[in-house]
Amino acid sequence: MSELSTVARRAVEAATGAGASDAEAYVSRESGREVRVHGGEVESLTAATQTGVGVRAWVGHRVGYAYGTDLSEAGVAAIAARAAEAAEVADEDEFAAPAEPAELEALAGLSDPSIAEWETGQAAELALRVERTALDSDPRLVAVETAVYADADERVAIASSAGVAGEYESSTCYAYLQALAEGEGARETGLGFGLARGPRELDPVAIGAEGAERALAMIGAGKPPSRSCPVVLDETVAASFAGLIGGGLSAKAVQRGRSPFAGKLGEEVASEAFALHDDGRDPEGPASAPFDGEGVPRRRTALIEDGRLRSYLYDTYTANREGTTSTGSAARQGYRSLPSVSTSNLMVAPGSHSLGQLLAEAGEGIYVTDVAGLHSGVNPVTGVFSVGASGRTIRNGQLAEPVREFTIAGELLAMLGAVSAAGAEPRWVPFGGSVSTPPLLIAEMAISGS
Amino acid sequence: MSGLIDQGVAERVLARALANGGRFAEVFAERRRGQTLAIDESRIESVQSGAEEGAGVRVVDGNTTYFAHVDGLDPAEIERAADEAAAALSAERREPRPLQAREVAPLPIESRPEDVPAQRKAEMLRELNERGRAKGSEIAQFTASYAEARREVAVANSDGLFTGDDRTRVRIGAQAVARRGDAVETGAETLGAHRGFELLEDDPGQIAEQAAAKALTLLDAVPAPSGSMPVVVGGGFGGVLFHEMTGHGLEADHIQKGASVYVGKLGEQVAEPLLNAYDDGRLPGEWGSDAIDDEGQPTQMTKVIEDGRLTSYLYDRLTADRAGVESTGNGRRESFRHLPIPRMTNTYIAPGDATPEGMIAEVERGFYAVSFGGGQVDPATGDFVFGVSEGYLIEGGKVTSPCRGATLIGNCLDALAAIDAVGDDFFMKTGICGKGGQKVPVGTGQGHVRVRAMTVGGTER
Secondary structure (H helix, E strand, C coil), X not given: CCHHHHHHHHHHHHHHHCCCCEEEEEEEEEEEXXXXXXXXXXXXXXXXXXXEEEEEEEECCEEEEEEECCCCHHHHHHHHHHHHHHHHHCCCCXXXXXXXXXXXXXXXXCCCCHHHHCCHHHHHHHHHHHHHHHHCCCCCEEEEEEEEEEEEEEEEEEEECXXXXXXXXXXXXXXXXXXXXXXXXXXXXXXXXXXXXXXXXXXXXXXXXXXXHHHHHCCCCECCCCEEEEEEECHHHHHHHHHHHHHHCEHHHHHXXXXXXXXXXXXXXXXXXXXXXXECCCCCCCCCCCECCCCCECCEEEEEECCEECCCECCHHHHHHHCCCCCCCEECCHHHCCCEECCCEEEECCCCECHHHHHHHHCCEEEEEEEECHHHHECCCCCEEEEEEEEEEEECCEEEEEEEEEEEEEEHHHHHHCEEEEECCCEEECCCCEEEECCEEEEEEEEECC | CCCCCCHHHHHHHHHHHCCCCCCXXXXXXXXXXXXXXXXXXXXXXXXXXXXXXXXXXXXXXXXXXXXXXXXXXXXXXXXXXXXXXHCCCCCCCCCCCCCEECCCCCCCCCCCHHHCCHHHHHHHHHHHHHHHHCCCCCEEEEEEEEEEEEEXXXXXXXXXXXXXXXXXXXXXXXXXXXXXXXXXXEEEEEEEECCCHHHHCCCCCHHHHHHHHHHHHHCCCEECCCEEEEEEECCHHHHXXXXXXXXXXXXXXXXXXXXXXXXXXXXXXXXXXXXXXXXXXXXCCCCCCCCECCCCCECCEEEEEECCEECCCECCHHHHHHHCCCCCCCEECCCCCCXXXXXXXXXXECCCCECHHHHXXXXXXXXXXXXXXXXXXXXXXXXXXEEEEEEEEXXXXXXXXXXXXXXXXXXXXXXXXXXXXXXCCCEEEEEEEEECCEEEEEEEEECCEEEEEEEEECCCC
């Protein structure tokens, strides 16, 4: 048994020894680095390791949680005791129970050994190349605010008094830049990014070029007139909206009456052009893992198909409330957080349209390439949203002048019903969680500009 | 310094950090403890407690910062982090100056939250729950949360500084969902401070009633209007307007990279002469206050706008060195796992002499944004958005229908110059600000403020 699993086992025993009727421990160790470059120089180089344990303790049907960084025997015992103590403060909840152990099937390819092989100098060179590509692209591309390369390798172990036991390792790596272009008396920014399991799969030239293109494309942007019109969402924007939809499909939000999808199971909630599933095992998915935050196997769950709502996402607690089974959707933000229902890899099904065909079908409208203010401009309970946006005008089915400083507004369910086509090429985007989506054509949306 | 790191250990760590050269080295040690709990469906749940400690070591050479952090305060591990930070350097060894301990008086805490039994915190949440739900039968859901956090920090650097701080913050929040037929609306309110449990001695239940009242009011809401119009912004959290539209653009890292619309504007008139604004990390008990920043620099009151003229940017140590000025005490970090960067503390527009009623009475048709859910800005372009959590129409100089789904959008310099009235009803509110992946507590404040014209993005057809 590995060191992490031993710590997890010890934490579980300490918690039951401290009065918990059941306990579960989640231990993670992460090592990572980050290189930020600016103006052809390394601005900062960070090397980091972090290790911690989170213990969930049940005293009857009451639950408590504690976490900490001290993995010594005494440290783990203290954390476990605090978890049991926390449970005493909670109220009874008859559905609160640990996850049942299940057969865990390993997932290959989650960890890329090239991370460990890459010298820091190589990582810095990759980030510098991202920056250089952007700066060399056009004289109007005046600066890059930051170009970043980061990678991390994480090992996770879980154990519980119910018999759950598992461990896995996974790696992630990404690079991005914020490019600055200048023209017509204003500065414009453009984001370029790439993500992969290991640095060899990142293409610094493509990342730098994307940031530059996005910034340059915005030069001379003005406000579009207020109107209702067709809108094409690029992959980054579609991913942000998919993330909001994924949040509304959490059984916790639904059961507590805080989701626009409550009471809509089996009903028509989207046009047939929009299909969505969650897949915690997709080989390319950044969030893939053999099991979720409480040791339940990750799996694929169809959420919206043929326009109908097929399923919500469940963890053990929300599944117990409905007498159903967990979809393996208990997520954690590391050892500091209690598991809660969330998407893993959310995947919007690709359609058959090229981007050109989506624009042609839109005719006269707006191609939205960026949205801002999602955390404050969306009501997750009702699905009503109004967010800042920027992008390009679509005229005669072609991309025309850039536009900014406008809002797109509506309701999530109405927007899903108005999806009239999906692009053929999906892309992994780190916004709204971990999302794979093509661009989407929305038949009509409210634009507020000048 | 609070027993986090011994002077001898800190000196050894700094010496090792400079073993391969560098002009500056620093060790930041921290112990953080916290407790959170919530009430949902009238049940106390999500009872959590955390205890973490660790240290971060940085070495600065030229324009490059080398940083390594470790969990735990084991001297050997911190020294290993110093070696790791120094590993990429290859110059002559430098010697740090001997440390001179400087005691700092932390902000006073009357009632240590960790000494208050958790059951009492649970009882307070039950009271919030009852009072929120009692506001009306249309309150369908109510949740409330309590969070306390204590951060003990110590900073030692190669200039000989050795100091520390002990910070305790308490915050509660309430969220209500109101339902009438198919109409569903939400309302939220928070209360927080850099204080102990004494913050909650007055009447914490008020925020529950306020959150419920907001949700109930919105049940009668009409879709928000669209288009450019005069906007009156409410006091307190309305200050997030200034935080986004000016504060971020004044952070010196954005300035020095040319990624702010305020580059080259120092000394220039950027607003009407009626506008005065500050960043003040020393406001007693405020959410964004600390005795020192996370580089050991005492916090201060910095006047950023005087009579409409831009008077200062906000600096941490590195950006101040580069600009040849003193740090303004704005070097903040989320934890020992993060590098300090220039951040706001409590940012506010000073009270003016207009009355809220007076400035509304002058508006024929406009929008009244009482409070925001939050905001976002791209300092480089100056484009900002604010999600309005409570807003109303202004018609014929009077506040009329509540509106749902409004967002304000605009560009910093235009909107700042368009502030044409500042109210005398000043107060502060709490926020959590994200930048570069780091979240820090910030205060925002103002009285009512009127912007001559701003784009309201609503759903009205």
